Amino acid sequence: MLREDQADELRKVPGAILWENRRYSATYFVDRSGLDQLWASSRVPIVHLGQIEAVDAVVGGTEADWTVAELFARPNVLAERIQSRGTGDEAERFAAVEQTLRLPVADVRIDTGALSIREAADVIERHMGDRP
Incomplete structure (x- = not known):
């Protein structure tokens, strides 16, 4: 911060x-x-x-060998998550989701509605381990 x-x-x-x-x-x-x-x-x-x-x-902008992981969720899962936050800015968050395009290139793509946080992390970690 x-x-x-x-x-x-x-x-x-x-x-x-x-x-x-x-x-x-x-x-x-x-x-x-x-x-x-x-x-x-x-x-x-x-x-x-x-x-x-x-x-x-x-x-x-950096010289690191990044692993780019695209995390996404289906619209119904996103709607549930946004509403459960209770932040009072649901309309702005839904608009941001609508404006967010999928990455044209990613090393790994994960549907966060289909995997637990731990499973998603394991997929990314395994992918990182496979890199030269």
Whole structure:
């Protein structure tokens, strides 16, 4: 989490922010220094992105060998999940779902309505292990 003044400082540094998006009355960032800290600690960064342009910006803006996993759910599953959040912004969330295109390229695609969280994580982890 960043305070607005911290975000403003990052915006002044070329290449510091790989992706920025405003949605649901919030601003979301993928910052290079945050990813660098994870890699330096030997942890694998997991980045949740909802736009093709965001995936392209992060994958293209770093030298890492990313595994791109597209997670999706059927409309009825999404509707149930959005309503169960009770955040009061269901219309905005449904609109975001409608605007979100499927990734043209992904290493693995997972229907989250068909697999548990653990099963999905196992699929991704196995895929990562198969990479050179």
